[in-house]
């Protein structure tokens with residue numbers, strides 16, 4: 001089983017991922033990975049993509065770099081783990097690229113889907129949870145210390161939030177969760193969806 005957490009920055013993915021990890025681990029070996037990250041190549045690309053330097057990165061290059069990190073993650077960790085019957089929880093996946101570089105970054109989402117079909121060898125999550133919070137709450141939670149992506153303005157993040165809602169509504173294996181609720185409430189609604197799927 002392969003579960004993905006998505007959503008605007010500041011939505012509380014990390015806490016919810018830890019909660020789901022403890023629930024799933026009771027029954028099955030479960031691993032958690034970060035996209036981009038979790039492999040040597042992925043961590044190097046993450047550093048390059050998120051650090052605030054003066055190196056220009058075109059939106060197309062940005063899209064390809066996120067997708068490249070994902071290829072390595074899928075090939076090196078996710079596919080082998082699924083083949084061994086483990087559960088996999090990913091902190092972000094293809095939907096993030098479609099939203100951040102497509103809906104908000106103005107690249108064609110269909111081009112991103114095509115590139116990512118190749119990048120992931122067609123791997124699809126069994127279910128995706130989109131943790132939704134208003135942009136103002138996200139900005140407040142992020143505070144003043146922001147990475148390269150988080151430093152983009154409010155218009156960019158408004159497009160990110162509505163992009164996630166658009167993508168989630170068009171997807172039948174996705175659930176939008178109101179992440180302004182308490183951690184326990186959010187975890188309970190996620191757990192009930194997961195129990196149904198399993």
Ligand code: TMP
Pocket residue numbers: 009034035036050066067091092093096097098100101149150
């Ligand atoms: P994280 O901090 O949630 O791990 O995500 C890293 C940042 O990179 C976050 O601001 C979202 C952004 N991102 C993209 O712009 N495109 C992508 O494909 C992915 C996976 C993340």
